[in-house]
Amino acid sequence: MLVNPIKRAYLALESWFNISFGTEWNPMYHLGTLTFFFFWIILVTGLYLFGIFHGSIDGAYDSVEYITHEQWYLAGVMRSLHRYASDAAIITILLHMFKEFASGRYRGFRWFSWVSGLPILWLVVTLGITGYWLVWDELAQYVAVGSARLLDSLPIFSGSMASNFEEGEMTDRFFILIEFLHLLGQPLILFFMLWLHVKRISNVDINPPRGLAMGCFMALLVLSFIKPAVSHGPADLSSMPTVLQLDWFYLNAYPLMDLWSEGKTWLLATAITFVLMLLPWAPPKKDGPAAVVDLAHCNGCELCFDDCPFEAITVQARTDGAKFDKEVVVNPSLCASCGICMASCPSSNPFRLAEEELKTGIDMPALPVDKLRTMTQEAVAEMAGPANVLLVGCEHGFNVNRLDNNETKGIKLMCSGMIPPTMVEYALKKGADGVMIVGCRHNDCFFRFGNLWVDKRFSGERKPILRKRADRRRIRVFGGSETDKKSIESELSLFRNELLELNKEKVDVPDVGAGESTDV
Amino acid sequence: MFNSQNKFFRYVLQAINYSVFMGMIWYLSTSPSYRQLAEDEAVMTISFSHAGEIKEPCHRRTQKELMKLPPNMRAPMDCSRERSPIVIEVLLDGAPMYSKIANAPGLYKDGGIDIYHSEKVPAGSHHLSIKMDDSVLKEGFDYEFDQDIEIKPAQILLVGFDVSRGFVIK
Numbered sequence: 140m141l142v143n144p145i146k147r148a149y150l151a152l153e154s155w156f157n158i159s160f161g162t163e164w165n166p167m168y169h170l171g172t173l174t175f176f177f178f179w180i181i182l183v184t185g186l187y188l189f190g191i192f193h194g195s196i197d198g199a200y201d202s203v204e205y206i207t208h209e210q211w212y213l214a215g216v217m218r219s220l221h222r223y224a225s226d227a228a229i230i231t232i233l234l235h236m237f238k239e240f241a242s243g244r245y246r247g248f249r250w251f252s253w254v255s256g257l258p259i260l261w262l263v264v265t266l267g268i269t270g271y272w273l274v275w276d277e278l279a280q281y282v283a284v285g286s287a288r289l290l291d292s293l294p295i296f297s298g299s300m301a302s303n304f305e306e307g308e309m310t311d312r313f314f315i316l317i318e319f320l321h322l323l324g325q326p327l328i329l330f331f332m333l334w335l336h337v338k339r340i341s342n343v344d345i346n347p348p349r350g351l352a353m354g355c356f357m358a359l360l361v362l363s364f365i366k367p368a369v370s371h372g373p374a375d376l377s378s379m380p381t382v383l384q385l386d387w388f389y390l391n392a393y394p395l396m397d398l399w400s401e402g403k404t405w406l407l408a409t410a411i412t413f414v415l416m417l418l419p420w421a422p423p424k425k426d427g428p429a430a431v432v433d434l435a436h437c438n439g440c441e442l443c444f445d446d447c448p449f450e451a452i453t454v455q456a457r458t459d460g461a462k463f464d465k466e467v468v469v470n471p472s473l474c475a476s477c478g479i480c481m482a483s484c485p486s487s488n489p490f491r492l493a494e495e496e497l498k499t500g501i502d503m504p505a506l507p508v509d510k511l512r513t514m515t516q517e518a519v520a521e522m523a524g525p526a527n528v529l530l531v532g533c534e535h536g537f538n539v540n541r542l543d544n545n546e547t548k549g550i551k552l553m554c555s556g557m558i559p560p561t562m563v564e565y566a567l568k569k570g571a572d573g574v575m576i577v578g579c580r581h582n583d584c585f586f587r588f589g590n591l592w593v594d595k596r597f598s599g600e601r602k603p604i605l606r607k608r609a610d611r612r613r614i615r616v617f618g619g620s621e622t623d624k625k626s627i628e629s630e631l632s633l634f635r636n637e638l639l640e641l642n643k644e645k646v647d648v649p650d651v652g653a654g655e656s657t658d659v
Numbered sequence: 660m661f662n663s664q665n666k667f668f669r670y671v672l673q674a675i676n677y678s679v680f681m682g683m684i685w686y687l688s689t690s691p692s693y694r695q696l697a698e699d700e701a702v703m704t705i706s707f708s709h710a711g712e713i714k715e716p717c718h719r720r721t722q723k724e725l726m727k728l729p730p731n732m733r734a735p736m737d738c739s740r741e742r743s744p745i746v747i748e749v750l751l752d753g754a755p756m757y758s759k760i761a762n763a764p765g766l767y768k769d770g771g772i773d774i775y776h777s778e779k780v781p782a783g784s785h786h787l788s789i790k791m792d793d794s795v796l797k798e799g800f801d802y803e804f805d806q807d808i809e810i811k812p813a814q815i816l817l818v819g820f821d822v823s824r825g826f827v828i829k
Contacts, residue, residue, distance in 0.1 A: 159672035166676075226684045281695065291775065297764055299775040302706045305817055306829070358677040359684075366685055378813045381696045384689035394693050 149241035150622050153583065162581040162618075164351045170235035172347040173355060175333075177231065180224040180356070182326075184217040189322060192273065194314035199275035200373045207369055219363030222386075225267050227359060229388040232260055240418070243535075244585065247426040248339075248449065248475045250419035255336045257415055262329045267389035269321040273314070277371035277380035278390075280304070285393040292401035306376040339473060340587065341450045427476035427553065428504040430469045434458075436486040437500030439465030442602055443480035446556075448587035449473055452480060452501075467501065477586035478503045478557030482596075485603050489515070489565040506553065515562060518548035519569045526638035528631065529571040531558050533578050535585035537619040537627055547631070554578070556589025560596050560605035563614055573613045573638045577627055581618040590618055612641055701782040701810040703751075705789070707820035710771040711743035711763055712794035740769040746792040746800075747774060752785050774820075782812040789818070789826050802826065 149167075156165045166173060191214055193202040206214040236256065239245045245253035271282045287300035303309060337343045346352070371380065385394070396404040429451070430443075444452045444467055451473035457466050469480075481487050486499040489512040497509040518529055524546020532539030532551050539549030552558060555578025563574045578590035593616055595601035605614070615634045619627045696702070717738040725733045742763040749757040757776050764770040789804040804826035810816050817829040 156676070159669060159676050161669065223684050223688065226688050227680070230680070230683065288777075297770065297773075298708070299706065299773040301775050301777070302708075302773065305704070305706055306815070354673065354677055355680070358681045362681045362684060368688075377815055379696050379702045379815055381694060381698070381813050383693045383695060385693045386689065387687045388684075397695065 145241045146243075147622060149238060150620050153238075153580065153620075157580070160351070162583075164348050164354075165582065166231075166351060167234070167238055168582045169347040169351060170231045170238060171337075172345055173351070174228050174231045174235065175345040176347050176352050176355065177224040177228040178329075180359070181221055181228070184221040184224070185322070187217050188214065188221060194273070194318045195311045196275070196309055196314070199273060199314060200370065203274050203276075203370055207367065211367065215367055216360070216363050219366075219368040220359055221270075222368040223359045223362050225263075225270070226386065226388045227355065228263060229267075232263065236260075236415075242583075242585070246419045246424040248473065251339050252336060253419050254416055255332065257412060259329065259332045259336060261412070262325060262332060264389055266321065266325045266329065267386070269317050269325065271386070271390065272317050273321060274370050275314075275374050277374055278383055278385070280374035280376065281380050281383055282390060282393065285396060289392075289396065289401050289404065292405065304376060309376065339450055341448055342588070426474070429471035429474035429476060430478070430480050430501050430503055432467055432469055432501050433498055434461065434466055434500075436498050437463075437466055437484070438486075439463040439467065440485060441465065441467065442483040442485065443467055443501050446479050446483040446588065446592055446601075448477070448479065448589075449475050451475065469501070475586055476503065476505065477554040477589065478506065478552060479554055479586060479589055479592060481508055482557050482559040482562075482592075483603065484559075487559040488561045489559070490561060503553065503557070506557075508559070511550075511552070511557075511562065512565070514550045515566050516569055518550050519566055519571045522546055522548050522571070526572045526635045526642060527570070528573045528575055528635060528638065529566045530631075531555060531563075531574060531576045533557075533585070533589065536579040537577050537621055537623055539577055541624065542628065542631065546635075554584065554586045554589035556584065556586065556592045558593065560603055560609070563597075564606060564609040567609065567613055571613075572642060573615065573634055575615040575617060575631060575634055577617055577619050579618055580620050580623070583618070583620075590616070610641075613638065696779065696813055699782050699812055700779050701812055701814045701816065702777055703756075703780045703787075703810070703816045703818065704775070704777040705747075705749060705757065705818045706775045706777075707818075708771050708773050709745060709793065709820060709822070711745050712796065713739060714741040714743050714768075714795055715739040716796065740767045742769055743793055743795040745772050745774070748790045749776075750788040751780060753788075756780075777815075780810065780816075782810050782814070784809050787818075791820075791826075 153165065153167045156167050160166065162168070188206060191202055191206055191210070193199060203218070206218050208215070239249075239253065268282060268286060272279050272286075284301055284304045287304060290296060290300050303313065347355075371383065385391075392404055392408065395407070439454070439457065441454055444454050451470050453468050453470065454465050455468055457463055459466070480501045481499060481503050484500040487497075487502075487508045489497060489508075491497060497512050499508045502508055515529070519527070522529075522545060524544075527546050527548075530539040530542060530547060530549035532549055533555045534551060534553055536555070539551060541549075543549055555576050558576060563576075566574050576590075576593055578593065579585050581590060584590045592601060596603060597605045597611070597614065597616065599605070599607075605611075615630070617627060617630045717736045720733075720735055720737050724737075725735070744760050744762045746760050747758065748755070756778065759774065759776070761772045761774060762768060763772055785808050787804070787806055787808050789802075790800040791802040792800045794801060802820070802825050806828070808816065808828065818826055819829045820826050
C-alpha cells in the first residue's frame with residue numbers, strides 16, 4: 140500500500156517512541172499537553188524571576204546578573220528552566236504541527252484547529268523575543284534594534300522605532316512597555332488563543348502523563364545545571380555587538396534580515412504563514428455526511444453526547460412530545476462523521492428488529508447501522524476456515540481488506556469506535572470464531588477516542604458495555620497503522636491459534652433473541 | 660532483537676531520547692554563534708527627524724476670494740500645509756553610500772520626515788559628505804556636511820541633524 144513519505148517518516152518516529160516509551164507515554168501522543176506543561180514551567184519560573192527583576196535601563200542587566208550568579212542555586216536555575224522550557228515548547232509545537240500534517244489531521248472538519256494554531260506559534264515566538272529584550276544585554280540590544288527595524292519597515296507606524304535605540308535616547312519607559320507585553324499582554328492573548336484552539340474538541344486534556352512530564356522536567360533541570368543560561372555583556376548603544384550566541388529557536392529571523400532585508404524577511408514569514416493557513420483547502424477535503432438523529436429511536440440517554448470527540452452533539456429539551464426529557468442535536472458543521480456516536484447509542488443493537496431494517500437513535504448516512512449489520516452477516520457467511528476471524532478496521536488505520544481470504548474477512552468502518560459492542564457479539568453468534576478490532580495505533584486514533592472507547596466499552600468501564608456473556612477470549616483489539624502489516628499478521632496468527640484451541644473445547648451458548656437490548 | 664517490554668531496556672531508550680531532546684536545546688539555544696560584524700567593521704547610522712519647508716509660498720487672498728469664504732474662515736493669507744520632500748545624499752570617501760527622496764507623511768503631506776539608515780562600513784579613517792535639500796522652492800542643497808571621520812571597529816557612528824547646527828556627529 141502506498142504511504143506518502145512524510146506519513147511514513149511520522150509513523151517511523153511514532154514507532155520508535157512507542158518502543159522507547161510505550162503507547163501511554165509516547166511523547167508524539169502528548170505534544171499538545173507537553174506544550175501546556177512547558178508553559179506552566181515558564182509561568183511559574185517567570186513569576187519568581189519577575190519578583191527579582193528590575194525593569195530599568197540601569198537595573199535590568201544587573202538584576203539578571205544577580206539572578207544568574209548570586210542566586211544561581213534558585214533564581215539561576217529558574218532562569219535556565221524558563222529559557223529551556225521555552226525552547227522545548229518550540230520543539231513540541233513544531234512536532235505537533237508535523238504530526239497533524241503528516242497524519243492528515245489538518246483538513247476537513249479540523250481546519251479550525253490547524254488555522255487557530257498558527258497565531259499561537261507567532262505569539263509564542265514574539266513572547267520569546269520580548270523575553271530576550273528584558274535581559275538588556277548585547278543580545279537584547281541586537282534583538283531590540285532588529286525588531287524595531289522590522290516594525291519600521293511596515294507602513295503602519297509613523298516615526299522610526301529604531302531611533303529609540305540610539306545612545307542617550309532610551310528611557311525606563313521602554314522597559315515598562317516590554318514588561319507589560321511580556322508579562323501580561325502576550326500571555327493573556329496566548330491563553331485566549333489556546334482556549335480557542337481546543338474549543339472544537341471535547342474531553343480536553345492539558346496534562347501529559349505524570350511520568351512523561353517528570354522525565355521532561357528532569358531533562359530540563361539537568362540541562363539547567365550543566366549549562367546554565369547566561370547573559371552576553373551589557374548592552375552598549377554606542378557599539379554594535381559582534382559575535383552573538385543566538386537562541387535559534389526564537390531568533391532565527393534576525394540573521395535572515397541581516398542577510399536579506401526587513402521586507403524580504405516579512406515576505407518569507409508571511410508567505411509561509413499563508414501557505415500553512417491555506418493547507419487545509421489545498422485541495423479541499425469533503426467530510427462524509429454528518430450523523431443524523433432519529434428521535435423515534437432516541438431516549439435522550441446522552442451517551443453519544445458523552446462520547447463525541449468534537450463537541451458536535453448537544454442536548455436539549457425534548458421536542459417531539461415523547462415521554463423522555465431530553466434529545467440530542469447534531470451540529471453538522473462540527474461533525475467529523477466518525478460514527479463513534481452510532482456505537483454509543485444503545486439502540487444500535489443488531490439483535491433488535493431482526494426481520495426488518497435496523498434503526499437507531501443516531502446513525503451515519505454513509506454507513507447506517509443496518510448496512511453494518513448486513514456487512515457483518517455477509518462477511519461471516521463468506522468465511523469457511525477452521526478458525527474464522529472477522530477483522531474490523533477503520534479508514535485511517537490499516538486496510539483490513541488486505542488480509543481477506545477464506546478464513547479472514549475485513550469490514551472497514553469510518554472509525555473502529557463505530558463498532559457497537561453488540562455487533563461484535565452478533566458476529567460471534569452468527570458464526571465467526573473470533574473478532575479482531577484493528578483500529579489506529581493505541582492512543583493515536585484519527586478521531587481521538589475511537590480505540591480508547593472500544594477498550595473501555597469492552598472492559599466494561601464505559602457504556603454501552605460489551606455484555607458479560609460475550610466470550611472475551613474470542614475478541615482481540617489491536618492497533619495498527621498502514622505500515623504495520625507484519626505485526627498485525629503476527630497478532631492475527633497468534634489469535635487464530637488461540638481460537639483453534641478454543642474451538643476444540645467449544646461449548647454452545649444459547650442464542651439471544653431478537654429485541655434484546657444492550658446492558659447499559 | 661530486544662524485547663520492548665523489557666523495562667530496563669526501555670529506560671535506556673528513554674534516556675537516549677531525553678538526551679537527544681536535551682542535546683537539541685543545548686546546542687540550538689546558543690549555537691552556532693552568529694557574527695554580526697567582521698572584526699574590522701563598524702556601523703554608521705544616520706538618524707534624524709526633520710520637516711521639509713512649506714511646498715508652496717503663501718498667497719494673499721483677494722477680496723473676491725475672501726467673500727467666497729464663510730465669515731469665520733476669512734484669513735487674509737492662504738498657506739498650503741503640504742511640505743517639500745527631503746532629498747538626502749550621503750557619500751563616503753566620495754562613493755555614494757545612501758540617497759533618498761522622502762515625502763512628508765500624513766493625509767495632507769504635512770508631517771515631519773524620519774530618516775533612519777544604518778550601514779556597515781570598514782573601520783578606520785573616512786571622509787563623509789552629506790547633502791540635504793528640504794525645499795522645492797530653492798535651487799540646490801540647503802544643508803551640506805563635509806568631515807573627516809575616524810571609526811573604531813564595532814563602533815556605531817551616529818550622525819544626527821538639527822536645523823540650527825546642521826548635520827552633527829553625535
